[in-house]
Structures are given as structure tokens and as C-alpha cells.
Amino acid sequence: MKEMKNTKIICTIGPVSTNLEVIKEFVEAGMNVARLNFSHGDHEEQLERIKLIREVNELLGTNVAILLDTKGPEIRTHSFVGGEATIVKGSTINIHMNPIEGDPNNFSITYPQLINDVKVGGRILVNDGELALLINEIDYENQIIRCVALGNAVLKNKRGINVPDIKLSMPYFSEKDKADIAFGCEQDVDFIAASFVRRKEDVLEIREFLKSRNREDIKIIAKIENREGVENLEEIIEVSDGVMVARGDLGVEIPIQDVPIIQSKIVRLCHQANKIVIIATQMLESMINNPRPTRAEVSDVANAVLEGADAIMLSGETAAGKYPIEAVRMMASIAKRMEKAIDYQKMLERAVEKGEQTITNTIALSVADIILKLDVSAIVAPTVSGYTARSISKFRPRVPILALTPVKKVVKTLALNWGVHAMHVDFAGSSDQVFEQAMKITKDVLGLKKGELVVITAGMPLRKVGSTNMIRIFEVD
Incomplete structure (x- = not known):
């Protein structure tokens, strides 16, 4: 069976990587999401990067998503x-x-x-x-x-x-951020990373702005990088689609020795709330100038994977570094190695401490439990909204989750969820025909061999949103 990386990698596209061949190598090395930093560059530069990312997706048949990172109220x-x-x-x-x-x-x-x-x-x-x-x-x-x-x-x-320990009175949503997000809506980006979020109202202001443009499909990632954001963490998680632990500014705003504690807390709370969590900033910082990372940096990336982060991010390493491709390869190799060492039983136990008691959630938990007890090679989740795949991802099963969806936008918005590998597939015929189609795709994509087991979970009827209610186990023939 083909080895799949479950932890997602975000690469910042900057001066050294605004190049078709470099972005192509990023994708082949393990990039899942391309980050565009709107603190730098104008719309013309960012549009060039968006076109290159989409061209690479066409060339490779991939679904790399685009994350627009706002300047924020800095x-x-x-x-x-x-x-x-x-x-x-x-x-x-x-x-x-x-x-x-x-x-x-x-x-x-x-x-x-x-x-x-x-x-x-x-x-x-x-x-x-x-x-x-x-x-x-x-x-x-x-x-x-x-x-x-x-x-x-x-x-x-x-x-x-x-300015540590001060609650600034400056408005959160600047005219620049509004113009940048409006541009992102026009260009169909997949995620907004909202910088310097202080309270839930900051996120809700962006959500209202997206709603006014009929772009509620764009997911919002709240960046926690100041003391006020830490103090209001739980309310921010509740209204966001995910959280980024932006350790650069955070390590200035609070004592630097507290950052690992805050990081662990954010990962745990997001995991329990089934929200995306991203660890960012200085992960392989020395690779901006050196071909190999320090041992401390390797341990930092490894710890983020072991903690159960959905995604890990490269900033200057891929935007302005001397060894951008090597940095992505290194991060991917660390992630793959550490995923073999994750305590999946512990991950499942943490996930069930809190959560909705819904049919979908119960089915997802049952799937994860099956994976712990049976030698299963993959999970397949035919899904319309992506909710089934996200629900399973929460329980961190050790095998890849193949999400098959007829909605192209859903493919991209699943790009940050741990272990989810999404594909655009038009469901055809009866449920049995769809399952047969799903098994063929899974066998081809993962290189499964005769006798390997696959768990399929879906909602019946298939095309109804939020109706996950079925588990079947298939043997590859």
C-alpha cells in the first residue's frame, strides 16, 4: 500500500517560490496548502501566485488549497x-x-x-x-x-x-483587510487566516463580510498571537473553523517559556472541538540559510505531529529561504516518521472527552475504534459537505481517510484536516454502485492489494447532507 502523510503542510509562497517549477516541487514534496501573506506584496503579485498554484494543480491533478493570510491590525x-x-x-x-x-x-x-x-x-x-x-x-x-x-x-x-498587557482600542477589520479579503473572494481562495484575533467578535466581523459576498464556503482560521487572544481562546475556537498558533508574535506578547504550554492547550481544545489546528512560525527557521535543520527544530516539528496538530507551516523557509524545496521535504519526512509513533489510542480518548452526541459523531467514533482493533488499510467517506470526513478526522485513525465528494469546493476545504485525502467524484447510480466506484478509486489511489480491508462510511440516502448513519467493511478482491 502507498504511504500517505496524514499531517498537512502549509508552505508560504514568496519571492523565491513564485515559480511554476518550485511550486510543483513543493507539491511533490508534500505541500497541501499554499499560504499567501498579504502583509507583503500587492494584488498583482498575489494573483500571479494564485495562477501558478492553479496551473500546478492542473499539471499534477492535485487539489492544493489557497490560504489568504491577512495583515491584521498590526x-x-x-x-x-x-x-x-x-x-x-x-x-x-x-x-x-x-x-x-x-x-x-x-x-x-x-x-x-x-x-x-x-x-x-x-x-x-x-x-x-x-x-x-x-x-x-x-x-x-x-x-x-x-x-x-x-x-x-x-x-x-x-x-x-x-505592546504586551495592553488592550488596544484600534479597530480590528481594516480597510486593507477588507480589500484583500474581497480580492480573495473574487479569486476563490479556500481559507482566510485572520491575523491578531483578540476576541470572537473579530472573527464574526470577517464572517459577516464573507456572508455579504455569498462566500460562506471560505473557512476562517483565527491566528492566536497576542495575550488577549489567549485569554479569549475558547470563545474564538467556538466561532472559527480553525486556529493557527502563530508563535512569533505570541512569544513577544507573553513570556516565551509559556508558548509551549499555550500551544499544547490550543491543540487539545481544537482537537476536542473538532476544529483545525495549525502550528506555525520558525519550525525549520535555520533552513532559510542552511541545507539541514537543527536538532531542536526537528524535535519541534516532531512534537507538533505527536501532539496531534492538523497542519504544520513553513514561512520564511519557503518564501525567502535558500533551501525551500529541501525544507518541505524535511518537514514531510519528519511528519511521516512521527505519525508511526503517535499514540492513537490516547488521541481517540482525548477526542471523546468532549463532543456532540450526534449520529455522525457516534459513527465516526465507531470507525476509529474499528481501525484500532482490525487490520484495516483505509477509510472511505463519500460525502457532500465534507462533514463525515471531518468527523472521522477528529478521532485520528492511523489510516488515510479518502473523502470522495461531488462538490469541488469541499475538496479544497478538506485540505487542512488531518488524514483526509479528498477527491472530486461524481456519484453515479445506486448506493451499491457508488460503493463499487469508491472501492475501485481507493484501490487505484492507495495501491491496495487483494485481501486488504477498507471501511466505508456514508449517509443513506447518499446525497443528503449531514446524514452519516452507515458503516460497511469491504475486502479488496
Whole structure:
């Protein structure tokens, strides 16, 4: 039987990978979803990438989905004279609310209302925490936050600003994000990754925007990357289709040693709620410049797989690195190896701690239990909405879940669910004919041999949404 990777891989498409051949190699190496980072590049650049991804899908007969990652309500510095400024520990730093060109003692920021949110004694972090500033005066008359530098740093143009422990009053859904998501709707993207989500209302605002454009089929992934998002985690999970643990900004906003604890909690809660969970940021960071990862990075990826994450993500490694294809191959090889070491009984037990008591959920649990007890090679789920396949995925069966659906969009929206390998198939004839068709496809796709067992689960009647109520076990002839 052909070996299938169950953990999904997201690759960020950037300057080094906006190339047909590179994207093709990403897919062949194990990419399931292509991420487009709308913090960088204009719509013309992103459209070029979308066309390349779709061209590769046509060439290879694959179903790589597209994830649009929003800029979100972030704060950045403006520019510096000469493009950078050297900050000296102990020096006074004046943060101007009105735009200026920065120097070693002064710079301005993109969010002028910050002066109304902060307090004396608070901290402002610049460039992923590289520079910490202590606020010692707020000059409302001149619209300047006066700080002292707690360390040395070289700051370049447009560096990120974090303000830990402060609930910012800035609106969540910016005009840029609206324009970007509207563009995504036009281009039929599959997922929106919503940056810097703070509370459930942020997600609901995007959902309403999608609804107004009749694009409720686009799934929303909430990125948890600030303290407020962590505090409101459960309500955010409830209204989202999934969560991304965005560890870069999160590790600046909260103590870095707390990030692994938060990561484990998010994976567990998403798993129990049957929501997608993605681990992201610096997974194979050293491969931006080196052909091999560090042992710590390998352990990080391995741990994410063992914890039961649906997907793991590459950012700079595939967008701007020297070894983008090698990074995807490495991530895929780690995932495949660690999937053999997952405690599937423990995964099932965690999944049943919480969950809806529905017929579909009960059937899905029964399928997972069968997989633990019988030597089954695959699960086949003919599905209209994808709900059957998602329900089975929650219980993390050790074998691939082949989701056969007549709805093309459903194929793409299953691209992030653990273990689900979706295909577009038009159901023809009676249920027995559909099962016969499903067995033939499964045998061909997975290279099954005579005598291997396959579990088929579906709803009767077949074309009715949300009606999963049947399990059958077939032997390959």
C-alpha cells in the first residue's frame, strides 16, 4: 500500500517560490496548502501566485488549497533616515504619533491612537522584542510617548511594534483587510487566516463580510498571537473553523517559556472541538540559510505531529529561504516518521472527552475504534459537505481517510484536516454502485492489494447532507 502523510503542510509562497517549477516541487514534496501573506506584496503579485498554484494543480491533478493570510491590525514604525537607526541602551526614545523620519532618538508609528492606550511604566517592544522600551512620560500636547531604551539595537524601516498587557482600542477589520479579503473572494481562495484575533467578535466581523459576498464556503482560521487572544481562546475556537498558533508574535506578547504550554492547550481544545489546528512560525527557521535543520527544530516539528496538530507551516523557509524545496521535504519526512509513533489510542480518548452526541459523531467514533482493533488499510467517506470526513478526522485513525465528494469546493476545504485525502467524484447510480466506484478509486489511489480491508462510511440516502448513519467493511478482491 502507498504511504500517505496524514499531517498537512502549509508552505508560504514568496519571492523565491513564485515559480511554476518550485511550486510543483513543493507539491511533490508534500505541500497541501499554499499560504499567501498579504502583509507583503500587492494584488498583482498575489494573483500571479494564485495562477501558478492553479496551473500546478492542473499539471499534477492535485487539489492544493489557497490560504489568504491577512495583515491584521498590526502596528509598525515608519522609516528612518538612511533606512536604519542605532539605538543605545539608556538613551531617551521619543515615539511620535505624527509621521516623521526616524533617527537614533525619535521615530513615528502607524497607529497614532497608541498614546491613548498606554500608561507610564508600561513596555513597548520593537522588532519581535529585539528592543524593549520603558514608558516614562506621555506628552499629550506634543503627541509623543517618551521612553528609555532597555537595550541596544539596530532598527530598520517598518519594524513591528508589540505592546504586551495592553488592550488596544484600534479597530480590528481594516480597510486593507477588507480589500484583500474581497480580492480573495473574487479569486476563490479556500481559507482566510485572520491575523491578531483578540476576541470572537473579530472573527464574526470577517464572517459577516464573507456572508455579504455569498462566500460562506471560505473557512476562517483565527491566528492566536497576542495575550488577549489567549485569554479569549475558547470563545474564538467556538466561532472559527480553525486556529493557527502563530508563535512569533505570541512569544513577544507573553513570556516565551509559556508558548509551549499555550500551544499544547490550543491543540487539545481544537482537537476536542473538532476544529483545525495549525502550528506555525520558525519550525525549520535555520533552513532559510542552511541545507539541514537543527536538532531542536526537528524535535519541534516532531512534537507538533505527536501532539496531534492538523497542519504544520513553513514561512520564511519557503518564501525567502535558500533551501525551500529541501525544507518541505524535511518537514514531510519528519511528519511521516512521527505519525508511526503517535499514540492513537490516547488521541481517540482525548477526542471523546468532549463532543456532540450526534449520529455522525457516534459513527465516526465507531470507525476509529474499528481501525484500532482490525487490520484495516483505509477509510472511505463519500460525502457532500465534507462533514463525515471531518468527523472521522477528529478521532485520528492511523489510516488515510479518502473523502470522495461531488462538490469541488469541499475538496479544497478538506485540505487542512488531518488524514483526509479528498477527491472530486461524481456519484453515479445506486448506493451499491457508488460503493463499487469508491472501492475501485481507493484501490487505484492507495495501491491496495487483494485481501486488504477498507471501511466505508456514508449517509443513506447518499446525497443528503449531514446524514452519516452507515458503516460497511469491504475486502479488496
